[in-house]
Amino acid sequence: MIVTFTINGEERSATVAGWESLLTVLRDNLGLAGSKNACEQGECGSCSVIVDGANLCSCLVMVGDCEGTTITTVEGIAHGSVLHPIQQAILDEGGVQCGFCTPGFVITAAHLFAANPNPDEEAMREAFSGNICRCTGYGALLRAFDRLAGDGT
Amino acid sequence: MTVGTKERVAAGIGENAPRPDGVAKLSGNFAYGSDLWIDGMLWGATLRSPYAHARLVELDITPAVVMSGVRAVLTQDDVPGRPTFGQVEPDQPVLCDGVARYWGEPVAIVAADDQETARAAVEAIIVEWEPLPPVTDPDQARAAGETYRDMVIRRGDADAAGSVVIEGEYETAIQDQAPLGPEAGLAIPDGSGGVDLHVTSQWIHIDHAQIIASLGMEPDDVRCHPVGIGGAFGAREDISLHIHVAMLALRTGRPVRIVYDRTESFAGHVKRHPARMRYRHEADDEGRLVKVTVDMVLDGGAYAHTSHAVLANASFFTVGPYKCDNVFVDAAVSRTNNPPAGAMRGFGAVQVCFAYESQMDRLAEVLGLHPLEVRRRNALGPGDPLATSGQIVEGSLPTLRVIDELESIPMPDAAIPDDPRRLPGGTGLTTPKDAVVRGVGFALGLKNLAFSEAFDDFSEVLLILTPAGLEIHTAAIEVGQGLVTICEQIARTVLGIEAVAWLSADTSQIGSAGSTSASRQTQMTGGAVYEAAVGLRDKILQQFGGDELTNDGVYDRGELVATLDAVTADGPIEQWVRYRHPPTEEPDEFGQGNPHAGFVVAAHRAVVDVDPELGLVRVVQIDTAQDVGKALNPQAIVGQLEGGIAQGVGFAIMEELIVEDGVILNPTFTDYLIPTLLDMPDVGSRLIEEPAHWGPFGAKGIGESPTISSTPAVVAAIRAATGRPLNRVPVRPQDIAGV
Ligand code: FES
Ligand code: FES
Numbered sequence: 001m002i003v004t005f006t007i008n009g010e011e012r013s014a015t016v017a018g019w020e021s022l023l024t025v026l027r028d029n030l031g032l033a034g035s036k037n038a039c040e041q042g043e044c045g046s047c048s049v050i051v052d053g054a055n056l057c058s059c060l061v062m063v064g065d066c067e068g069t070t071i072t073t074v075e076g077i078a079h080g081s082v083l084h085p086i087q088q089a090i091l092d093e094g095g096v097q098c099g100f101c102t103p104g105f106v107i108t109a110a111h112l113f114a115a116n117p118n119p120d121e122e123a124m125r126e127a128f129s130g131n132i133c134r135c136t137g138y139g140a141l142l143r144a145f146d147r148l149a150g151d152g153t
Numbered sequence: 154m155t156v157g158t159k160e161r162v163a164a165g166i167g168e169n170a171p172r173p174d175g176v177a178k179l180s181g182n183f184a185y186g187s188d189l190w191i192d193g194m195l196w197g198a199t200l201r202s203p204y205a206h207a208r209l210v211e212l213d214i215t216p217a218v219v220m221s222g223v224r225a226v227l228t229q230d231d232v233p234g235r236p237t238f239g240q241v242e243p244d245q246p247v248l249c250d251g252v253a254r255y256w257g258e259p260v261a262i263v264a265a266d267d268q269e270t271a272r273a274a275v276e277a278i279i280v281e282w283e284p285l286p287p288v289t290d291p292d293q294a295r296a297a298g299e300t301y302r303d304m305v306i307r308r309g310d311a312d313a314a315g316s317v318v319i320e321g322e323y324e325t326a327i328q329d330q331a332p333l334g335p336e337a338g339l340a341i342p343d344g345s346g347g348v349d350l351h352v353t354s355q356w357i358h359i360d361h362a363q364i365i366a367s368l369g370m371e372p373d374d375v376r377c378h379p380v381g382i383g384g385a386f387g388a389r390e391d392i393s394l395h396i397h398v399a400m401l402a403l404r405t406g407r408p409v410r411i412v413y414d415r416t417e418s419f420a421g422h423v424k425r426h427p428a429r430m431r432y433r434h435e436a437d438d439e440g441r442l443v444k445v446t447v448d449m450v451l452d453g454g455a456y457a458h459t460s461h462a463v464l465a466n467a468s469f470f471t472v473g474p475y476k477c478d479n480v481f482v483d484a485a486v487s488r489t490n491n492p493p494a495g496a497m498r499g500f501g502a503v504q505v506c507f508a509y510e511s512q513m514d515r516l517a518e519v520l521g522l523h524p525l526e527v528r529r530r531n532a533l534g535p536g537d538p539l540a541t542s543g544q545i546v547e548g549s550l551p552t553l554r555v556i557d558e559l560e561s562i563p564m565p566d567a568a569i570p571d572d573p574r575r576l577p578g579g580t581g582l583t584t585p586k587d588a589v590v591r592g593v594g595f596a597l598g599l600k601n602l603a604f605s606e607a608f609d610d611f612s613e614v615l616l617i618l619t620p621a622g623l624e625i626h627t628a629a630i631e632v633g634q635g636l637v638t639i640c641e642q643i644a645r646t647v648l649g650i651e652a653v654a655w656l657s658a659d660t661s662q663i664g665s666a667g668s669t670s671a672s673r674q675t676q677m678t679g680g681a682v683y684e685a686a687v688g689l690r691d692k693i694l695q696q697f698g699g700d701e702l703t704n705d706g707v708y709d710r711g712e713l714v715a716t717l718d719a720v721t722a723d724g725p726i727e728q729w730v731r732y733r734h735p736p737t738e739e740p741d742e743f744g745q746g747n748p749h750a751g752f753v754v755a756a757h758r759a760v761v762d763v764d765p766e767l768g769l770v771r772v773v774q775i776d777t778a779q780d781v782g783k784a785l786n787p788q789a790i791v792g793q794l795e796g797g798i799a800q801g802v803g804f805a806i807m808e809e810l811i812v813e814d815g816v817i818l819n820p821t822f823t824d825y826l827i828p829t830l831l832d833m834p835d836v837g838s839r840l841i842e843e844p845a846h847w848g849p850f851g852a853k854g855i856g857e858s859p860t861i862s863s864t865p866a867v868v869a870a871i872r873a874a875t876g877r878p879l880n881r882v883p884v885r886p887q888d889i890a891g892v
Contacts, residue, residue: 033188034181038333038383039415043822046333074181087179091171094788097796098633099178100333100383106179122574128830132822134333134384135633137795138830140788 005069007032008076018064022056023047025063026073034074034103038132045131046100048107049073055111057130074103077110086110089144097135104131105141109148118149162704165646166850169788172638173655174631185381186337186353187412194339195224195264197401197411198271199394200278201420202253202260205490205815206287209251213279214261222266223274225404232400234369238392240359242301245456245493247367247396253282254490255455256816257420264401264409287490287815291452292429294487301453301460301486304468306541306744309479315435315443319515323432323508324881327810328425328803330497331827332632334383336393336413336421340402347374348399349659353382355389355630358665367396368403372660375399379657385632386800387496388422390670391458419820423458423495424810426451426486428467428504434512440520440527442477445540451486451494451504458495460486465606466501468744472540473509474552474599474754475531480540482744490815496670498800498860502600507882510596510865514872524595524869525556532556533599533754542740544747548846549853551780555597555756555841558778562837564593565760565774577762577769579831584764591773594759594869598862602751602845602854603673603734610673610750611733613664614681616644616689618726620718622652623686628659629666629678634856635789636674640682642785643849647686649703650717664731672753672854675785676847681732683849689728693720734847751845755779755858757798757866760834763874768886770806770871775863776837782845782853790855795836797859803828804860805867809883 004013007030014029021040026032026049035058036046042057049058050072077084083091086109096102105128112119112127119127124145133141164170177183214226229236229248236250237243249260261278265271288294338352347370354360357377365375382389394411401409413421430449436442451467453460464486471482497503517527532552538545569589570576578584604610615626623644631637641653666678690702697715699707706716720726740746760773775798784790800808807826811818819825844851864882872879875889 027188032181033184033190036185036333036383037187038335039822041415041821041823044333074179078180083176083179087176091175091179094169094172094792096172096175096178097635097792098332098334098382098384099174099183100185100633102178103181122572125830126574126580130829132333132827132829133796134331134386134800134827135796136792137797137799137828137836138833139795139836140792142830 001064003063003067005066005071007071008073016063020063021059022061022063022066023058026058032073032075036100036103038100045104045108048104048131050107050111055108074106077106086113086148089148090141093140093144095136095140095144101131101133109145113148162645162649162651164642164651166642166785168642169786170638170642172635173641174637183381185334185383186351187335189339189351189380189410191339191341191408194408194410195266195405196268196271197398197409198263198275199259199397200261200275200280202249202256202258204253204282204284205256206285207253207282208285209249209253210283211279211281212261216277216279217263217274220270220274220277222270223263225264225401226261226274227400227404228261232367235366238363238367238396239457240363240391241459241461242457255492259397262397262401264405289489289491289815291450291487291489294489295450295485299488301457301488302464304464304482304484304744305742306468306480306482308541308543308745311481313444313479316438317436317516317519319434319512319519321432321512321515322880323430323511325428325504325507326883327427327812328497328808329419329810329825330386330388331825332384332386332388335415335418337411338394338398339408339410340398341408342402342406348402349376349378350395350399351378351380352395352398353380353389355385355632355670356668357628357630357660359668360392360395361660363392364395364399368399376659376661378659379628379630382630382632385669386498387670390496390668391423393421415822416820419817423493425497426453426463426494426504430505430508432508432512434516436516440516440522440530442475442531444479445472445477447471447482449484452489452491453486454489454491454493456493458493460494463501466601467505469541469748470502470599471505471509473506474533474597475540476533476537477540482541491812492817498797499857500671502598502861503864506596506598506861507865510862510869511880514869525560528597529553529556541744542748543745544749546752548751549782549843550752550754551841551843552754555754555778555780558839558841559756559758559776562776562839569762577764577771578767583767584769588764588766589762590765590874592761592763592870592874594866594873596862596865596869597754597756598858600672600753600857600861601749602753603671603677605737605750606748607737607739610667611731612666612677612681613731614678614685615663615727615729616685618689618721620721622654623648623650625653625655625682626658626663627666627678628663629674630669632669634793635786636678638789639675639785640679643679643682644686647683648690649701651704672856675852675854677732677734679849679852681730684732685728685730688730689726692728693726751847753780753853753855753858755862757862759866759870761867761870761874763871763889765875765889768889772802772834772867774834777859778839778841779855779858780853781840781842781855782848783842783851784840785850785852787840790840791838793856794838794859798836798863799828799833801860801863802833802867805864805882806884
């Protein structure tokens with residue numbers, strides 16, 4: 001089947017069997033390798049993408065169900081070569097180490113701050129509880145998100 | 154810029170220079186091993202043993218070979234060169250040699266047109282096993298003489314005795330590094346019989362040596378390239394799919410890619426050694442250690458890997474950062490059919506730290522001393538002999554200062570929180586506020602810097618100055634820790650030139666940078682960059698008759714005498730360095746001598762809230778004081794401390810690979826739990842700068858310390874809250890609830 005969707009503002013289609021995960025199609029068919037595969041079980045959040053306003057683990061989404069959807073991946077967050085304030089805050093606070101989790105944190109942050117520009121600490125901890133980072137211990141990430149919440153970005 | 158008022162170069166040492174790869178990583182444009190792709194490539198897959206110990210009765214690859222889209226199916230018979238690999242002792246078959254010795258051992262490999270076909274072909278292989286009884290008890294294996302190494306330490310007077318005796322038995326379970334990026338590799342035949350390998354690694358030169366041996370090829374025929382790494386923590390220090398993917402590419406003449414899924418990753422790399430440790434501390438009435446006697450066994454699993462060196466660390470750091478004149482250690486690392494163990498952050502120092510710090514707490518308790526007071530009274534410092542080897546501590550070791558600084562960090566609000574989400578059990582709402590008890594615990598940890606025991610440990614760097622700036626050529630592997638950033642900072646500060654670029658070199662272009670492990674790269678590759686930069690600077694200053702180099706060029710007494718363009722007018726200027734740390738020695742048969750290049754110390758304080766009835770723990774706050782030598786990039790250091798502490802918290806209360814009859818029962822992120830943002834507390838960090846006796850600007854490697862003493866600090870806090878003995882990590886709810 002051919003599935004057609006809007007990804008990062010651009011209409012894209014892919015020829016697929018339909019049962020593949022959205023993550024696989026993004027990475028292997030569409031050349032969007034920014035979303036990462038670290039578990040394929042919905043546990044780590046490194047494959048997070050926004051589909052029609054919902055923050056989903058793309059490893060658990062069947063691509064056949066994505067016809068006509070609007071999708072945002074990590075590649076669609078920056079404005080050209082200018083980092084989005086979320087990305088800039090993570091960079092400034094030292095929230096990137098190996099970076100494998102980073103796309104997932106960027107997407108979850110974009111989703112969180114779009115819905116709630118001033119989340120309190122507990123709301124932030126909750127919102128990111130589906131994103132595993134093995135490197136940073138989350139301190140720098142939380143400081144970045146705190147700063148964004150303070151800015152009302 | 155006005156002559157004579159030159160500014161200090163930006164983004165030099167001591168600053169929080171941003172990571173050069175940060176923008177690419179934040180934008181999704183950084184290429185990791187699992188992102189590598191080349192048109193026309195094949196996909197590889199691996200058949201693995203479902204048993205921890207079994208004889209291979211039949212292996213019939215025909216059904217896979219005849220499948221359409223399958224290009225190669227290879228077994229141990231197809232290994233062209235040395236049939237085994239291993240960085241210390243080549244004892245592991247590249248593919249099963251007729252007996253599987255651990256669960257998940259690779260048996261056959263397939264290359265096919267796509268991933269589904271490769272996986273289906275693996276399924277199609279006919280394999281028949283005769284299960285054999287697995288050896289799973291390391292004590293039993295040791296008794297049968299099945300060990301990779303035995304260590305004996307005899308120091309001081311065996312008859313020495315203290316008035317206070319503390320005996321304890323401790324156990325640590327298996328922790329997995331669980332880096333987020335999976336094992337991944339792409340092998341590309343070069344068209345003239347050789348191959349280019351792009352495989353996730355911590356040390357491409359040690360891979361290269363093992364790969365060419367098993368491929369039976371000349372060094373020049375195989376090039377190992379650095380690739381983007383999604384975390385390592387020791388998991389990538391040993392060979393995983395390297396030889397497999399090369400064999401498939403060479404056989405098919407086409408590029409081949411292998412990427413492990415999470416369960417394969419759990420099966421496919423070595424773990425932290427589980428340990429059983431029996432301790433006896435004797436002290437005087439003041440709490441000063443008189444004698445420490447230890448017997449311990451580590452489980453090395455099915456193959457040797459780095460067990461040899463892990464056991465040495467466990468033995469030499471068995472007393473911790475404390476003085477003691479009489480130390481007696483018998484230690485062994487056993488060969489079993491459990492998952493192979495090897496390098497993980499802390500490398501043998503983690504297991505014993507849990508034991509010796511538990512002992513120190515009990516000593517303090519018996520004597521009615523504050524836990525930090527008993528540690529102060531025994532603190533090891535510069536000029537003291539290490540309790541085990543007798544090696545005199547050279548350079549800095551601020552043990553007393555880490556204790557003082559730790560105590561200066563403010564404690565959290567003493568009140569148990571009102572918000573139920575901040576109680577043990579969190580949003581599960583299992584625990585009423587009045588059921589919560591709070592505890593505070595402390596721990597110190599000691600670690601060696603770089604490789605020990607006479608290993609020829611070095612790092613090569615080539616610096617090239619061009620009109621565009623400085624290039625750093627090296628094969629050192631950045632795994633996320635920030636090596637590239639600090640090496641660039643070092644070069645900027647020494648040379649006064651801001652435009653610095655890191656250019657990763659493959660194994661054919663430069664010699665080894667050594668392993669990204671053992672807290673060594675800041676000092677080793679950082680040290681190589683420092684030394685090369687000094688050489689380059691002095692060469693230029695001498696040639697152009699100046700006293701200072703800057704972004705503009707060479708100055709002499711405040712006057713610009715040659716621009717950078719003029720300096721490089723005759724072509725780029727190069728400086729190559731092979732940097733070594735002070736030599737270390739093989740210890741004698743009783744573990745005496747000078748096996749180490751230097752030491753680093755850290756202290757942790759944990760505050761926990763516990764629901765004693767349900768056995769639930771919430772870590773409220775962890776603080777640390779860390780010996781850093783010199784903080785080259787404070788933000789990067791804090792990132793290492795916080796990240797290391799997260800792994801220490803994980804090991805204290807949740808991370809355990811559960812193995813039954815040699816089979817891993819929880820090889821997924823659903824069942825192997827890693828701390829999330831809901832589990833991680835705030836961390837207070839203090840960096841203590843007392844320069845090391847070697848390395849760039851006196852900096853020390855700090856990557857491992859945070860993972861060593863954070864675990865016992867958390868357990869001490871839970872003990873303080875509950876009074877439970879807790880002689881095993883991770884602490885499980887049933888250990889706290891006593892059921
Ligand atoms: S890869 Fe999708 S949640 Fe881990
Ligand atoms: S930065 Fe490595 S997993 Fe988060």
